[in-house]
Structures are given as C-alpha cells and as structure tokens.
Amino acid sequence: MNRILTIAKSEFLTLIQTKAFIFSLVLMPVLMVGLIFFMEYAEDHVDVDTRRFAVIDHTGTLYSKLSAAAEAHNQETLKDGVRTGPEFIPTLIDPAGRSVDDIKVTLSEQVRTKDLFAFIDIPADIVTKVEDAPTVAYYTETTSYEPLPSWLETTLNAEITKLRFDSAGIDQGLIAKLNTTTNVTTFGLVKRAADGTVGEAQEVDEVTRIFLPMFFLVLMFMAVMTVATQLLNAIIEEKMSKISEVLLGSVTPFQMLMGKLLGVVAVALLLALIYFAGGLYPVFTSGRWDLLDIPLMAWFLVFLVCATLMYGSIFLALGSACSDLKDAQSMMQPAMVLIILAYMGSFIVIRNPDSNIAIGMSFFPTMTPFAMMLRMAMPPGPPMWQAVLSVVVLIATTGLTVWAGARIFRVGILMQGKAPTLPELLKWIRA
C-alpha cells in the first residue's frame, strides 16, 4: 500500500507541476466563459445587415401588408438607435408587360450582383385556394440564411389567415380570445408544516432544472477526459522511455497501475474541486443557498470518483498495450466513443429523466455516473433503490475494469511492437 501511495504521490506532484495542468486550470474556465459570452454576443449582434428583397405579387393585395410588416419589424429591431437584428426592405416588382420568367431572370441577375438579397413569387390563388395550397417561392443565392425566409413565412401566414377569416366573415379577435392558452407551471412538492399550515410550494426555476445538472455533467466529463488523456500519455511515455521495467523491479504491476490511477484521479478531483469552488461563487453572490445541496454533492463525489477510476483503468490498460502515440490514437477511439456516448446520452436524460431509456442508461456502467448524476440533480430524483443499485453496479464495474486493466497492463507493459487486437487483449485478461 505504501508503494502505491509513493507512486500516486509522485504522479500527482509531477502532473500538477506541468504547464499543461496550470494551463488547463486557468485557461479552460476562461475559454468556457468566453465562449458563452461570445455566443450570446454573436446571437444579438452578428446579423444586423440590410436584406433587400423583391416581391412578385400576383395577388395584388399582399405586398402592402408585407411592406407594413417589414416596416414594423425594422422598428422593433432598432433599439436606442442600435440595430439588434436584420433590416428587411421589400420592393414591389412592376411586371410592365414582361413574362414572369423574364422577370425572374432579371431578378436573379440582380441577386448575383448583390443589388438584391432574394426575391419571392406569390401566386395569385394563395389566399383563396385552401386545399393543395400553393406555395410562395423564395429565390436566393444564400440558401443557408434562415431569418428572412422564416420571417416571410410567419408574416405571410398571419396576413393570409387574416384575409381568409375576413372573407369568411369571421372576427379574428374572437377566435384569438377563444384560443387563449392555459399555462402549466412547474412546482416542487407541498408539505404540511408543524403548525398545520400548508406551505407555499416553490416554483422550480431554470437554474435547478437545467443549469445545475449541466454544471455537474460538464464537470464530470472534464474530469474523465483529464484522467483519460493524462493516463494514456503517462503510460506511453513510460513505455517509450523504457521506465516500466525499472519500476517492475521494485513494485508489482498492480501496485504500479493503482499508484498511477490514484495519482491521476487525485489530479482530476483537484481540478473538479477547483472548478466546483468556482461554481459556488455565483451561489454566494446571488444568495441562492437552496442550491447548496450537501447530500447531492456527496453523491456527485461518489459518482465522480467511480467514473474517473473506471475510465482511468480502461485507458491505463489501453495505454499499456500500445508502444507509441500512433498506436494509442487508434486504440483509444473505441474507448473515446464510450465517453462521448455517455455525454451525448446525458442530454436525453436531461430532457426526460424518468423515461425508461434514462433509467436504462443509469444502469449501463459506462453511462451510469453521467446519467445517474443528472437524474439525482433534477427534482424529484430517482428512487433511492435505483441510486444505491447504480452505485453497486458502478463499484462492481470499476473493480472489474481495474482488475482487467491490471491483467492487460502486466502483459502489455513489457511488450514492444505491434499493438494487440481486441481478441489478443481478451486473451491477456484471461491468461
């Protein structure tokens, strides 16, 4: 045990002194926060261009309504003299005796020379024909640009519907009134207090529903990725610089594997803890003390430790089977898929934490820590037996991967040359 700790300590100290660690400590949060700000900024500020488009209006009535709507839209997106959205400027095309095809060719040319951004062709029977309704044709060079066509669709639909209601003699205001929607607001559960009164249930907000689980998810994903890449690199460096056999003169392969695993897992936990402390900062400043859920944090720690140990031993075993970084890249792909799968699967869990698929994922070992953590973070959380069972599954799997990893490690650590195939790896485990 002492030797394991000696190795773990050396691994830990070596890692936290590397530039990469200090880099990831400082840079990762900066990058993440930066990315969020950038995306918010970009969403508001990028698309402020003027989009001129021509309208061929065969109905003769829709253009004026469209033009008025565009004017309204342009006013709406102009806040305090600053554009926050694109400006839409329509032009009505006067056929002047030309055929529609001629007009389209001319307009296409204008789009190509950037005088226009797009043009639309509104069929004459668009309002009157309800069955097999004709479509409005939208022509552009920039087919990937969504805001204009989607605005056109919304606007034209509203106007056309209004015209249809009018011609049928129905008051649309009445329809809107009758169509008033009923909201469903999410609350937590209600308890009867000691004095017999029933307390006001708390409205569940975005933070507890989405932000907190996401925070745990990202933290765990980051820790697992840190462990995976660090261990893989460490073990391959050791093989390439031929250190392993020196160590095997002093410790068993199992001690070596456990030492490295614990050292790197400690680094990942330290990293997670530092970020976690960073995450607590907004809790303190915003006074949302209700977010400070101690049992939940204890669960998080359990899942985090298990996840890093489990994935760590998988990557350690893979690393020991490779002779160089090139081998490692191809060997790590399947294991990487497991992590990505668990991460992607987590979004299914967030959307529907009590669905059968989410419950299934909670018991699929490589997904357990992610899926179960999320479910626990989202009220009301899974039943206790599921939480306990998932931890049992996870601990059993972690034990198994560490054991199998040590078996592969024992053979792989002295091996040079060609990377083994999967059947060969299985043979090593059984050997």
Added chain:
Amino acid sequence: MSAISIHNVSKRFGNHLAVDNVSITVPEGAIYGFIGPNGSGKTTTIRMIMNILVPDSGDITVLGRPKATDVRDDIGYLPEERGLYKKMTVRRVLRYYGQLKGKPLAELDTAIADWLSRLALTDWADKKVEQLSKGMAQKVQFIAAVVSRPKLLILDEPFSGLDPVNAEVLRDAVLEMRRRGTTIVFSTHDMNAAERMCERIFMIFKGRKVLDGTLDEIQKEYAHDTARVRVTGGAAMLAGLPAVESINDHGNFQDVRLKGDPQAFLHQLVQKAAVQHFEITKPSLHDIFVRIARPADIDLTVAAAATTGGQA
C-alpha cells in the same frame, strides 16, 4: 546459502523455446557473469529471476525465497530496457526509486550524495534528467539500482554503449558493491569485463546452458587444444598441417586450434618452419564464446580462410 538458485527452468514464447531446462546456482557474495549472444535467453532468465516473467516449469529461489517479489526490497535491478523520468531532477528520480524500495528519505539522501560524488555527478544532482548525456544517464540508472543498498544486484548489460572511461568507472562501482558484500549478477557482451570481474561465468546459447563455472574451470575445459605460435613465414606456414583445426591470425602471431596433441603439432611445425615462439595457451573467454556461438556455416568459411592463410 546461495543467493539465487535456478533449477530445471524452462520458458517458451509461442513456438520459441527461450530458456531450455537451465539450472544454475549463484553463491552469496559472488560476481556472476551471464554471457551469450543476443537473443539467447539472458534477459529472459534475468526477468524470471526477478519474477517479472514466470517460468513454464522449474523452480527459482532468490535470497532463500521462492519468489523474488517477496524480497524485492533487497534486490537492485537494472534492466536492459531502462529509462528515467526526463522531467525530474536527478535527485528526485533517485529518491523516488529508493522510496519504492521502502527506504526512508534520510538514509537515501546520504547514499545518493555518496554515489553522486563517487561517480562524479554531484554537480548534476539538481539538473533535469533530460539535460544529462547518455553516459551520465546510465550512471544515474546504476545509482538508482544500488541506492537502496541491495543484498543482491542484478544488472542486465550495465556497460553497453559506454565510452571506455565511463565503463571503467562503472566497473569500479560494481566492484565497490561487491566489497560491501553484495552478490552481483550481470549480463554482458564485454568478454574482457566478464573475464576480469567475474568469479563465475554462465553462458547461455539458444536457451541452453553451455558454460557454467569459474573462469579457470572453463578455460581448462577448452585449454588443451590452443597454441599461440610465431614462425617465420607467418600464417601461411601453418596452413595444411594435419594437427591444425583452425587459425586465428593476429598478424605477428597466430592462435591455432588443434585437433590433437600439441606436441605432435610442434613436431610437425619444426619440420616446416623456424619456430620463434610456441605457447600452449588458455583460450580467452572471447575465443570460447565465439567458438560456441559461431553459426555452423560461418565456421566453414573460417576454416576455408584459415587453410589459405586468411584471417579468421
């Protein structure tokens, strides 16, 4: 008591029999040399002694225990494939390796300082390993193996790739360990070093034990049939004599391997040329090594070259 005893040990890798029924006993306090061509089973034998590989059959006892792993802390091991953590300082690497042998830091620091000064590395103690030259790194690796004051020291090719000065320094260091009472096993290609340092020599060839004994015993076994001669006319005069098996021409003198009685050879020689020097010699370890390990087809061409007076 023997430090290592290997009894009828075999190890197979796939279809290749790497070690074939080998038995040796390393007495306590001895320097034991393992020699043999590349791929003959030296490293496999050493790894089995270290219990890094497990023999398919046979028994190994190390320091009185059936597994080296039970007495790991008393064994210093310098494998053939050896490296150091490049980013660590020399001192930290040595401390780390010593701690893995269960030694307290205080004891280690004294030993580290002592060995660094003995091997002229004191100035490099706080430099990173990546700054060391190859020879220096090899000396640091040696210190890593001995810093825990092992009772048994196993060195796989400790001198390979060293310049003569550093090789000499390391040979002295090995002898120093021996003076301190450590049993030493080392494998080498350097027959000179083996001849000078080892009390007993074990040669393995194609997995089988072909030599095992003191240098004297081994040389006696091969001594009767070698003569060193100098005659007017040189090697050409020796060719074709019936008693000659092969000739190793050194220019000014020739080592002649004989088929029969040296006296008969001398008799034949006197009749053909003027003999300036005639000596029945012990073959060098190098000659014995080459004689055993030379592939059969090369043996023929050498014999052919010898008959035309060429150099073997």
